[in-house]
Amino acid sequence: MEPDFPAGALVAVLTAQPIDRMLDYRAPEGGCDIGALVEVPLGPRKVLGVVWGPGQGGFDPAKARSILRLHDVPPLRDEMRRFLEKVADYTLTPMFQMLRMTVRAPALEDAVRLVYRATGAVPDRMTPAREKVLQVMRDFGGLSFTLGELAGAADVTPSVIKGLVKAGAISEEVAPKDLPFQRLNPAHPGKALTDEQTAAADALRTSVRSGQYGTTLLKGVTGSGKTEVYLEAVAETLRAGRQALVLLPEIALSGEFLRRVEERFGARPAEWHSGITMTERRRVWKMIGTGDAQVVVGARSALFLPFQDLGLIVVDEEHDGSYKQGDGVLYNARDMAVLRASLNAAQVVLASATPSLETWVNADTGKYARITLDARFGVAVMPDMRPIDMRAEKLPGGRWISPTLQGAILNRMKKGEQSLLFLNRRGFAPVTLCRACGQQVACDHCDARMVEHRFQNRLVCHQCGANRPVPDACPSCGVEGKMVPVGPGVERLEEEVKAVFPEARATVLSSDLFGTARALKDRIAEIAAGGADIIIGTQIVAKGHNFPKLTLVGVIDADLGLQGSDLRAAEKTFQLMRQVAGRAGRAEAPGVALLQTYQPEHPVLRAIMSGDDEGFWQAEADQRHAAGVPPFGRMAGVIISSPDLQAAFDVGNRLARNAGPLLQVGAEVYGPAPAPIARVRGRHRVRLLVKAAKGAALQAALAQWIAIPLPPDLRLTIDIDPQSFL
Ligand code: ADP
Numbered sequence: 001m002e003p004d005f006p007a008g009a010l011v012a013v014l015t016a017q018p019i020d021r022m023l024d025y026r027a028p029e030g031g032c033d034i035g036a037l038v039e040v041p042l043g044p045r046k047v048l049g050v051v052w053g054p055g056q057g058g059f060d061p062a063k064a065r066s067i068l069r070l071h072d073v074p075p076l077r078d079e080m081r082r083f084l085e086k087v088a089d090y091t092l093t094p095m096f097q098m099l100r101m102t103v104r105a106p107a108l109e110d111a112v113r114l115v116y117r118a119t120g121a122v123p124d125r126m127t128p129a130r131e132k133v134l135q136v137m138r139d140f141g142g143l144s145f146t147l148g149e150l151a152g153a154a155d156v157t158p159s160v161i162k163g164l165v166k167a168g169a170i171s172e173e174v175a176p177k178d179l180p181f182q183r184l185n186p187a188h189p190g191k192a193l194t195d196e197q198t199a200a201a202d203a204l205r206t207s208v209r210s211g212q213y214g215t216t217l218l219k220g221v222t223g224s225g226k227t228e229v230y231l232e233a234v235a236e237t238l239r240a241g242r243q244a245l246v247l248l249p250e251i252a253l254s255g256e257f258l259r260r261v262e263e264r265f266g267a268r269p270a271e272w273h274s275g276i277t278m279t280e281r282r283r284v285w286k287m288i289g290t291g292d293a294q295v296v297v298g299a300r301s302a303l304f305l306p307f308q309d310l311g312l313i314v315v316d317e318e319h320d321g322s323y324k325q326g327d328g329v330l331y332n333a334r335d336m337a338v339l340r341a342s343l344n345a346a347q348v349v350l351a352s353a354t355p356s357l358e359t360w361v362n363a364d365t366g367k368y369a370r371i372t373l374d375a376r377f378g379v380a381v382m383p384d385m386r387p388i389d390m391r392a393e394k395l396p397g398g399r400w401i402s403p404t405l406q407g408a409i410l411n412r413m414k415k416g417e418q419s420l421l422f423l424n425r426r427g428f429a430p431v432t433l434c435r436a437c438g439q440q441v442a443c444d445h446c447d448a449r450m451v452e453h454r455f456q457n458r459l460v461c462h463q464c465g466a467n468r469p470v471p472d473a474c475p476s477c478g479v480e481g482k483m484v485p486v487g488p489g490v491e492r493l494e495e496e497v498k499a500v501f502p503e504a505r506a507t508v509l510s511s512d513l514f515g516t517a518r519a520l521k522d523r524i525a526e527i528a529a530g531g532a533d534i535i536i537g538t539q540i541v542a543k544g545h546n547f548p549k550l551t552l553v554g555v556i557d558a559d560l561g562l563q564g565s566d567l568r569a570a571e572k573t574f575q576l577m578r579q580v581a582g583r584a585g586r587a588e589a590p591g592v593a594l595l596q597t598y599q600p601e602h603p604v605l606r607a608i609m610s611g612d613d614e615g616f617w618q619a620e621a622d623q624r625h626a627a628g629v630p631p632f633g634r635m636a637g638v639i640i641s642s643p644d645l646q647a648a649f650d651v652g653n654r655l656a657r658n659a660g661p662l663l664q665v666g667a668e669v670y671g672p673a674p675a676p677i678a679r680v681r682g683r684h685r686v687r688l689l690v691k692a693a694k695g696a697a698l699q700a701a702l703a704q705w706i707a708i709p710l711p712p713d714l715r716l717t718i719d720i721d722p723q724s725f726l
């Protein structure tokens with residue numbers, strides 16, 4: 001086939017270097033295709049780039065340098081390049097940064113690798129350097145090394161190794177190509193589905209067969225079999241010869257999920273997340289490009305992989321806050337999945353028991369299709385949810401488990417069942433106070449209180465991670481022995497449990513107590529097997545773990561999320577409470593969820609307990625509609641941060657005064673105001689909020705608005721569709 005650009009033609013190349021435009025190069029010998037991954041000279045360096053289109057010219061063509069070489073991987077396809085451009089436009093991100101997200105697989109140039117292995121032969125001439133190399137190879141017994149690895153391990157130059165190759169003491173071979181993935185078999189017998197599940201699976205299969213774009217909300221209570229159902233959509237995608245991507249929020253904990261995929265298709269899928277090795281990364285990246293990886297299970301960044309033919313994207317627990325990337329490119333993987341699918345004639349399945357209001361509204365208005373699973377699989381039923389009115393409970397100071405909840409826990413213990421106490425607060429106590437002067441211990445660098453972690457015996461700032469020993473003397477007044485913890489964290493709750501139920505096996509599940517994802521996973525498996533009577537957990541317990549013996553969930557402070565003015569406070573509380581309660585009664589024994597609250601008549605808590613989900617969403621949608629806020633209006637946050645508060649405010653005020661481009665599209669600007677967390681890591685934070693009507697061309701206006709010169713130490717970040725306002 002003729003290449004898109006013949007040798008010597010001028011082409012525009014996008015690099016991952018911080019340059020705000022494409023650079024022109026000449027196509028190499030043999031020509032190159034659009035989308036090709038190439039190595040180009042940039043000043044004295046060689047950098048990775050992608051051929052984006054014809055050269056733009058406008059300079060002396062005699063000066064154009066040549067592409068050095070093509071990488072041995074398939075070119076980025078049209079839809080992928082358009083996807084990157086659209087995400088860049090939507091999130092106001094420069095293209096070089098988008099490319100970085102896509103080419104994060106390292107060492108593409110290592111396509112053909114030479115490996116070195118000891119032959120056992122002794123070289124005629126021995127030198128200390130040669131001896132070091134052979135010693136390393138003996139130490140690692142028969143392993144093969146790359147040139148760089150071996151030279152590094154022996155601390156010699158590569159020429160020493162090459163010399164040993166000549167002398168016959170070391171062999172040099174071409175490394176075996178990356179191992180291919182095992183084929184997944186859609187005809188592998190799966191579970192027999194219930195009638196309700198079959199109907200849902202049929203609908204998804206039909207959508208996949210259409211070969212067109214479409215998004216479906218798959219709504220079903222926890223345990224209703226959403227996973228079983230969407231795996232049938234994956235099967236249909238495989239039958240069509242296309243690839244499927246399943247996004248999970250807590251990928252590190254996906255062991256159980258990988259097993260289920262293997263059970264259904266007879267082979268394991270590819271994984272993509274921060275926990276995989278560099279070698280595996282490179283392998284997966286390449287196999288996705290050639291279509292040899294058929295199913296990828298990944299974290300949100302998997303959305304930027306160069307699929308050969310992506311036919312289906314599943315976003316599991318689509319409401320989960322972790323789909324929004326919090327730094328760097330601020331994108332929401334759920335929304336960008338829909339965008340990517342629309343460019344790819346692919347289907348999207350958004351699965352959740354408690355969808356985001358955005359998705360619920362899109363399904364309600366018919367923009368998305370909707371499938372509902374009403375029944376839990378088998379005999380399991382949704383737990384009964386009831387309030388515990390804390391105003392009527394008698395509790396001594398420093399205690400948080402009400403007598404009513406205590407009684408319920410005792411009951412479970414007698415029956416050999418498990419209880420879960422949910423409190424979304426890591427550490428021992430959220431506040432440490434001096435009883436002499438009344439001061440609370442705050443972080444030196446942030447506008448945040450230090451949280452006591454008794455397990456580590458330190459005070460920790462949850463904003464920046466700064467920590468120090470728990471002081472004996474007050475940092476403010478110097479009086480000794482007067483520091484007291486105020487309020488509960490999970491570690492303190494554990495103390496209470498041990499005091500109240502000395503005979504119980506209690507355990508805390510909190511992300512900070514486990515060094516590795518593996519350790520946490522192992523602990524969860526132990527608990528699931530019955531290795532604890534009372535589990536005390538933060539929100540990591542809300543996410544998809546199966547504890548078959550768990551029949552009681554006690555929410556220590558159901559009011560916690562309802563404080564504050566966050567736009568999504570009600571929605572998030574609703575989702576979290578439902579999700580946590582869903583942990584109870586997953587097997588035969590029915591479950592109960594008890595919510596400790598001082599405001600049992602609060603509409604959100606009433607909706608949670610009544611089971612009238614649709615009523616809750618409708619009411620929430622009506623309120624947001626009336627206020628013109630998302631999803632019925634658009635928002636963008638602007639965070640300005642600087643070591644100098646005045647400088648941050650100056651820029652904020654300048655923007656607020658010169659909001660012409662925004663006013664032209666009918667947008668309103670609020671602020672500047674100190675951000676709710678007004679200082680992080682020593683930087684003052686000031687924010688502005690932009691509100692616009694749904695159809696407003698907000699991005700273009702924003703781009704024009706913020707294009708002002710900024711002081712060197714000041715950072716300005718735009719957050720389109722902000723999820724939180726910290
Ligand atoms: P969800 O994703 O809605 O929480 P799952 O698909 O994880 O639900 O199903 C909950 C549990 O019930 C899982 O252990 C699953 O294997 C089991 N299950 C669901 N449907 C079936 C079925 N048709 N046959 C056998 N087991 C099923």
Ligand code: ZN
Pocket residue numbers: 443444445446448461462463464465466681
């Ligand atoms: Zn801090």
